Structure formats: structure tokens, C-alpha cells
Amino acid sequence: MKIFLWRSSRRSPPIMTKVGLRLRNCVSIMFKVKIADGKKKNGYIQLFFDSLVNVCANTTAHAIPNIIHTCETFIEYFQYPFTVHLNVYEKDLVDFPAVSICNLNPFDTSKPHTLKYIKEKLAEKNLSTEVHGTDDLPALYQVRQAMKVLKASEMYDRDVNKSFLEYDMGFKLDDMLISCYFNGERCDTTNFTTFFTFEYGNCFTYNKNDFEHKIHKTSRSGPNSGLTLELFTGFPGKQDLFLEKKGLYIVVHNNSYEPDVKFEGMKLPVGFSADVSVHRYFYNRLGPPYGSCKEDTSKSNEDDPEFYKATIALGLYSRRICLEICIQNLFIIPRCNCSDPSIPIVNNSYILCHTMDEINCIDKVRNELDTRDLSIDCDHECPVDCNKIDYEISTNFADYPSEYYFHTIENQPNLSNKFKNFGNLTYSNFKQSVILLNVFYKDLAYSFLQEIPSMHFADAIGIIGGQIGLFLGCSVLTFFEPLEVFIEVCYKLLTKPRKNIIQVKASI
Numbered sequence: 001m002k003i004f005l006w007r008s009s010r011r012s013p014p015i016m017t018k019v020g021l022r023l024r025n026c027v028s029i030m031f032k033v034k035i036a037d038g039k040k041k042n043g044y045i046q047l048f049f050d051s052l053v054n055v056c057a058n059t060t061a062h063a064i065p066n067i068i069h070t071c072e073t074f075i076e077y078f079q080y081p082f083t084v085h086l087n088v089y090e091k092d093l094v095d096f097p098a099v100s101i102c103n104l105n106p107f108d109t110s111k112p113h114t115l116k117y118i119k120e121k122l123a124e125k126n127l128s129t130e131v132h133g134t135d136d137l138p139a140l141y142q143v144r145q146a147m148k149v150l151k152a153s154e155m156y157d158r159d160v161n162k163s164f165l166e167y168d169m170g171f172k173l174d175d176m177l178i179s180c181y182f183n184g185e186r187c188d189t190t191n192f193t194t195f196f197t198f199e200y201g202n203c204f205t206y207n208k209n210d211f212e213h214k215i216h217k218t219s220r221s222g223p224n225s226g227l228t229l230e231l232f233t234g235f236p237g238k239q240d241l242f243l244e245k246k247g248l249y250i251v252v253h254n255n256s257y258e259p260d261v262k263f264e265g266m267k268l269p270v271g272f273s274a275d276v277s278v279h280r281y282f283y284n285r286l287g288p289p290y291g292s293c294k295e296d297t298s299k300s301n302e303d304d305p306e307f308y309k310a311t312i313a314l315g316l317y318s319r320r321i322c323l324e325i326c327i328q329n330l331f332i333i334p335r336c337n338c339s340d341p342s343i344p345i346v347n348n349s350y351i352l353c354h355t356m357d358e359i360n361c362i363d364k365v366r367n368e369l370d371t372r373d374l375s376i377d378c379d380h381e382c383p384v385d386c387n388k389i390d391y392e393i394s395t396n397f398a399d400y401p402s403e404y405y406f407h408t409i410e411n412q413p414n415l416s417n418k419f420k421n422f423g424n425l426t427y428s429n430f431k432q433s434v435i436l437l438n439v440f441y442k443d444l445a446y447s448f449l450q451e452i453p454s455m456h457f458a459d460a461i462g463i464i465g466g467q468i469g470l471f472l473g474c475s476v477l478t479f480f481e482p483l484e485v486f487i488e489v490c491y492k493l494l495t496k497p498r499k500n501i502i503q504v505k506a507s508i
Helices: 018-031 043-058 064-078 112-124 139-160 162-166 306-314 319-336 356-369 403-409 413-422 427-431 457-471 476-494
Strands: 002-006 082-089 098-103 177-182 192-197 201-206 227-232 247-253 266-269 272-284 387-399 434-453 501-505
Touching: 064 457, 098 227, 112 139, 139 356, 177 413, 247 272, 247 387, 247 434, 266 272, 266 387, 266 434, 306 319, 319 356, 403 427, 413 427
Parallel strands: 272 434
Antiparallel strands: 002 501, 082 434, 098 201, 098 247, 177 227, 192 201, 227 434, 247 266, 272 387
16 A cells, blocks of 8 residues: 655745734735734735735835834824924124113112001001011011002002002102112113012113113123122111012023012112123024924004914013913902002003902912913913023022121211111111122023924925935836736736645555
8 A cells, every 4th residue: 555645835934023013014914904014914905915025025126114204203293393403503792681670679668658558557457557477467468468468458559549540559769779880881770761560660771772771882892891790788777668578689681671579580688799790592492293382472453362472562572461361361360350550551440459468369370370380371461482581591690798898888968868867877877778789791602492393394305305215226027027016926826835635555
């Protein structure tokens, strides 16, 4: 008996490379079928797929599957990536920045009408000028509450009674200025402009760009240049009612706008010489689709957000002021039925909060907002501006004055006149009342930070074209490969594998 064993012969399936794996995943997604990994077949789809992978792995256009990589280029492009370029430029002559100063004490109680006003307003609120701290009501809380009431009352009276403006409650620049120099040349009160703030009352700006003043330029840097001021802040124990700290508030800012002292600037203590060095930063951000900033914040359009337009109406756009206006209208006014006097007025239909209950209501709303994500409510109303100038400042302090300098200046008329109503001028009183300030450029260079697109549309097309040109190296044989796929698929369909057959022929 002879036994013949016949077994069907099949070519081994191609090796599944990373390219094949990507193709299998793509086909699975497109046809919503699961393609086996060479173990379990899924009919004609699997048959076609095996043939496609085989041709792609051996094609003369040896990297057709790399066209898949081009989708990564598209994904990257539509993520709108950008890079930040930092350039430092040197200049020989630059505009000196605007410098705004405020006395931390908003009320000059040496003026009889100011002291009378304070007593009347406190009496209306059942408060007294005499503060005695307790465990339940610490002195710091009582002093700050009294100051809030006085500031709010003054803002309310200024708003409803225009004749009230004639009664200046705060310090004037003549009351404060002892000496003024810019790059070694004398300056005086005529070089300053005055503006009023809720926080500090009268504030004064040097080198503001307006019709009355010309911007000062400088070609000098370092501590021996810039603006030098000697300032009197009030006699200790006589001109510091409801004030827990004494000193000066300073803001270095762009010449074209009035600063928001609620968010910008820093406090400087009396009894010191403060050197404030300045470095300029210019920012240029990308607008949509790369970012959400607004390119032109000098004007508003009809389709702009309501609070953005309200901020523009006040003057130069500030996102922080816009956010405050948003908080005012969405949270404070609906809850307290009045507006926070520390926020600019944009709607005259609401009165300013000025009673104790109203001020406590504002504090309560503010405390609740501390744990709330305000971006949900206000981000769309207050866009970031694409172009911005920032002044980075650093400070150094030295003890001021020396004993020698005090004895040199104590008989200077414009200084002694500030103390004559309070008794003899002593070194201790002088040190607790006066500050020496010097603002200067650290250097004349400025830093320019610019956002630049990492990929333009032309770049994306170029990359894709380059990939096709690099990887789709075609020959004459390449054009016959689709025919090869067709022939191979037809062959496999016509020559289906046969089962193993054992034929036994018996001979007797």
C-alpha cells in the first residue's frame, strides 16, 4: 500500500510593520470592521488588506504609506503654534516714562474743613475718631473700616455735589514737594498733573503726555540721572488720622494714560532714600486664531462686548479695569443696589455705596468672589490687548536722612514752613515724615517680546509637498503596481486554499 500526502501550498503572510499597523487601523476605522493580525481573517477585507500591505512593503515608491505622516503636519498647522522671540534693542535717546506719586494718607487733617468733614461723616455712621482695639474688634479692623467709610463718603459727595470739589480734603503737591530735579535740572509743581483716586485722594503725575506738557527725553541712565524728589508726607501724630502706615505710592507707567493705582505700582516707606531703576518691555501678541487677544484696543465696534466698550469710553483700555466693571455690574450692583466707589463709574443710574451696610455688602461680595472662577463670567467681556508696554522696576533703599543732611536742610524755608504749625522740627519728626525718591533707567535698552507663527499655510503645503517629493519616488514600474494589486486579489479569489487531503490507494 502506497500512501501519498498532498498539502496545499500558500505564501507566508507579510510582516506587519508599523506602516501596516497604521494602515490596518485606518481601514478598521473607515470600514468599521476589526481586522485580525494574521490569525483570524475577516473575509474579503482581510484579503484585500494583506495584498495592499504586501505591495506597500515592496513597492518601488518605497514609502507611499508615509503620506499618512502628512496628517500630522495638518494637525500641527491647525493647532496654530507660535514661538516667542526676545530681542533687546539699544537706543541713545528715549522717552522718560511717566511717574505718578500719591500720599498714602488721602486726608490732610491739618486743614480745618477736612477735620470737620471727617468728624461729621463718622458721626453719621455712629463712629468716633477715638479708636480702642478689643479682642473682638482689633484696632486694625476698626481703623480700616473707618477709612473705607471716609473714602466712600468723599467719593459719594464728589459725585452728587459738584460744589464739593472746591473743598480739597487731601494733600496738594505744594504741601508735599520739598525739591525736584530731572537730570540735574530744577523742576516744580508746574511739571505735574493732578488726578483723583478713591484709594489715595490726590495723585500727581510727572511727564504725562498732554497738551500742557512736553514729554521729557533722556540719554542718561543710572542712579545719577532721572527724576529726584524730596517729599513730605505729613507730620507724625498730627496728619495721620486713621492711617496704620505712612509713605508714598509710586507708579511708573506709559506717558499716554492715567494709571490704575488699585493694581499698579508699589508703596515706599518714609525715612529712606529709594532708588527705583526701570527697564522697558514691549509685548506683541498674536490675535486669532493663534490667541484670544484684541489687536486694536484704541476703539470699539458695535459687536464688541458691552464691558469692553464701557472701558474704552473711559479712555485707554485696561483689562483689569474692564474686569472690575464686569464684577461691578454682574455681582456688586445686583446684590448691594449701589456701585463700588473704587470702580470707575460707567452707569450714572446707580448711586455710589457709602453707608456702613453698603460697604459691608461690597466686602461680602468680594470675599465670595475670591473662590469663584471669574473667567467664566468676564473673560469673554474683557479681551487681552495684543500690544502692551510694561515697566519692570527694582528698588534699593538707604537710610535717610543723615544727621549732617538734616542739620543742613532743617532751616530751608519750604521745609520749615511745613512743620511750623506743629512745633519744633526735630530729626525724629523729619525722618518720620520725608522720603527721598530717585527714578531712573537701569539702561537705555528695551526688550521686545514678539509672538511669531511657527508654521504658515505655505509652510504646511511645502512640508507636505516635500514629503511627497522625498518619499514618493516613482518609476515606470510604479504605475503598474495598482495592476499588480488587482491581479493578486483576483488570483487569491480564484485560487482559494484547499483543505489538506490524504489520498490512499490500495493495491491488492
